[in-house]
Amino acid sequence: xxxxxxxxxxxxxxxxxxxxxxxxxxxxxxxxxxxxxxxxxxxxxxxxxxxxxxxxxxxxxxxxxxxxxxxxxxxxxxxxxx
Amino acid sequence: xxxxxxxxxxxxxxxxxxxxxxxxxxxxxxxxxxxxxxxxxxxxxxxxxxxxxxxxxxxxxxxxxxxxxxxxxxxxxxxxxxxxxxxxxxxxxxxxxxxxxxxxxxxxxxxxxxxxxxxxxxxxxxxxxxxxxxxxxxxxxxxxxxxxxxxxxxxxxxxxxxxxxxxxxxxxxxxxxxxxxxxxxxxxxxxxxxxxxxxxxxxxxxxxxxxxxxxxxxxxxxxxxxxxxxxxxxxxxxxxxxxxxxxxxxxxxxxxxxxxxxxxxxxxxxxxxxxxxxxxxxxxxxxxxxxxxxxxxxxxxxxxxxxxxxxxxxxxxxxxxxxxxxxxxxxxxxxxxxxxxxxxxxxxxxxxxxxxxxxxxxxxxxxxxxxxxxxxxxxxxxxxxxxxxxxxxxxxxxxxxxxxxxxxxxxxxx
Numbered sequence: 001x002x003x004x005x006x007x008x009x010x011x012x013x014x015x016x017x018x019x020x021x022x023x024x025x026x027x028x029x030x031x032x033x034x035x036x037x038x039x040x041x042x043x044x045x046x047x048x049x050x051x052x053x054x055x056x057x058x059x060x061x062x063x064x065x066x067x068x069x070x071x072x073x074x075x076x077x078x079x080x081x082x
Numbered sequence: 083x084x085x086x087x088x089x090x091x092x093x094x095x096x097x098x099x100x101x102x103x104x105x106x107x108x109x110x111x112x113x114x115x116x117x118x119x120x121x122x123x124x125x126x127x128x129x130x131x132x133x134x135x136x137x138x139x140x141x142x143x144x145x146x147x148x149x150x151x152x153x154x155x156x157x158x159x160x161x162x163x164x165x166x167x168x169x170x171x172x173x174x175x176x177x178x179x180x181x182x183x184x185x186x187x188x189x190x191x192x193x194x195x196x197x198x199x200x201x202x203x204x205x206x207x208x209x210x211x212x213x214x215x216x217x218x219x220x221x222x223x224x225x226x227x228x229x230x231x232x233x234x235x236x237x238x239x240x241x242x243x244x245x246x247x248x249x250x251x252x253x254x255x256x257x258x259x260x261x262x263x264x265x266x267x268x269x270x271x272x273x274x275x276x277x278x279x280x281x282x283x284x285x286x287x288x289x290x291x292x293x294x295x296x297x298x299x300x301x302x303x304x305x306x307x308x309x310x311x312x313x314x315x316x317x318x319x320x321x322x323x324x325x326x327x328x329x330x331x332x333x334x335x336x337x338x339x340x341x342x343x344x345x346x347x348x349x350x351x352x353x354x355x356x357x358x359x360x361x362x363x364x365x366x367x368x369x370x371x372x373x374x375x376x377x378x379x380x381x382x383x384x385x386x387x388x389x390x391x392x393x394x395x396x397x398x399x400x401x402x403x404x405x406x407x408x409x410x411x412x413x414x415x416x417x418x419x420x421x422x423x424x425x426x427x428x429x430x431x432x433x434x435x436x437x438x439x440x441x442x443x444x445x446x447x448x449x450x451x452x453x454x455x456x457x458x459x460x461x462x463x464x465x466x467x468x469x470x471x472x473x474x475x476x477x478x479x480x481x482x483x484x485x486x487x488x489x490x491x492x493x494x495x496x
Contacts, residue, residue: 016145032147039214040150047209 003071007063014041024064031063042070049074087260088495090335091172091323092433093165095158096420097133097316100165106437109445110467114300114419116314122279130282131294131302133316133421151215152228153193158319158426159225159273160232166269167233170323171335175267177234184237186256186270187226188248190425190482194278196220201280225273225319237265243425246385247346247482248272249320250428254344254488256324266329271321271429285315288354290389303422305386305415306393306457307450313387316421320429322436337495339436342475343372349485356392356481361399364487365479369403372491374475376404379411379491381444381476382460383435386415387422394456396481401459412470414463418448428480428488435478435492444470 008019015032022031028038038060046053051073060066097115098105108115119132140149140157149157163185167173175183196219203209218224223241230239238259242252249272256270276282285291292312294302303314330337345367349360369376385396393415401408416434423430438444446463453462475493482488 013146014150015147032145034147036151036215036218037147043211043214 003067003074006074007067007070010041010045022063024062024067026063027061028063028066045070045074084261085263086327087257087324087341088327088330088337089322089339089341089436089492090325090330090337091166091168091170092321092338092436093162093169094318094320094430094433095135095138095161096318096430097135098420099137102437106434106441106445109416109419109434110443112419112446112448112466114448116300116302116419116421118294118296118299119277121277121282127279128282128286131292131299131314132277133314133318133423135317151218153196153219153224154275154317155189155193155273156225156228158275158317159187159271159321160228162271162273162319163229163269163321164232166271166321166323170325172267172323180234181236182265183235183267183269184256184259184265185226185230185235185239186242186252186268187229187240188242188244188250188252188272188425188428189222189225190243190245190248190274191276191281192222192243193220193224194276194281198278198280229269233269235269237268244486244488245482245484246422246424246427247480247486247488248425248428250432250478250480250488250490251346251486253322253429253432253490254346257341257344260324260326266326268324269321270324271319272426273319274424274426275317276315276424277317282315291315292388301449303388303418304449305384305388305418305447306397306453306462307388308452308454310388310390310393310454312389313417314421316423318420318423318426318430320426320433322429322432339439340493340495341490342374342493343368343491344488345369345371346486346488349487351485353485354483356395357485358395358399358402360485361396361481361487362402364489365399365403368477368489368491374491376407379475379477380470380473381412381438383431383438383476383478384413384415385479385481386417386447388417392481394454396479397457397460408460411460412444412463412468413460414445414447416445418450428478432478432490432492435476438470439473439476439492439494442470442473444468444473
């Protein structure tokens, strides 16, 4: 599974936005991901995949930023064209 | 000079449903919303008689992003407050006017599900950390904050945690603020969702919960009855919009009832044992505040939890205050049907009292077939509701653990 698909799956627990609208250029705040939800999501991803994204990570603004942030840790391709 | 305060909106989410008229009709019919409910999925878990708002779906109501950021007690409270605001017809109140509107909320046990989840992760799942939302979901003032956020209300946002008197105390504070002229409109009420595993375990340990099986659960809570066997936990949210009378009239609002007074006291005698003198002080305080004589009151929506000690103490306090008028005073405990909603109870029962005034009908104490000899001396409304064409003034009482007592006086508008 590429990272975008993984993010889409993870976000389904947190937002109502249809998967097809969770695209790399989508702004996270516009699709219902505020700072609190983002923190919860990142904790959840770290726990599920037993990785640590770091203590001082840049805050992603778009879905693409989020994919780029987590892809190196989750073994995904980070292929944003998916 | 004191201003008159009126109720222009109410809303509730209850074990008997969300629709105000339908739920009140259910109460008048003596219908119970209590049933067996399993708390917890592992070991231990408990099957308890409970009042659960089964039809309430927070995700459908608020969407995932917002509902995920609220514990159930906040979800119930927000839903009730939005309904009350809508009933009050305040959707078009300007942003500037909303900056002075306060939220006065009550919760007794707060975010029990969130606390459970955190301890489960720490102690059972052995996680080194818990959800970053734990604080914002778990704080007692979360419900009030969500209401203020959703409605854009910029006045004072206070939360009262006074066990079973929480919402009554909150409503009283809102009433006093409007009466004194510091606000024209306020949202007041309470919410609780006490079905976290730890919360239920704690209540079971106190040995005050009524037990029952599937058949007997709906009538497990029998206040004032000779065979009463304890209280039934419930979840609920309930809210009122309180408003300055002139403000309500100027905008053509429907006035549901007038809030006439508020009285409070502390037993200062015992943490859990109810105390007649403390309740008497609260009852006399509300009558004094509302400038009422005992004979002016026709109905009391009692605290009535169906505990061995609480019910006789409450009736004794009513007898002491109402003296010769006690025998004609109609009394009922609607917890027999919706259960004990903890910090929300006072708001739910204040809303029921408003509906009683509005419909001129008094809901009953259900399940009580024989009034205990220790609970006699008032005119109990039993079984099904009664018509009450003479109903002009009613009280709604909350007598809490910790010895905190609070009573509201409500009257017909006009």
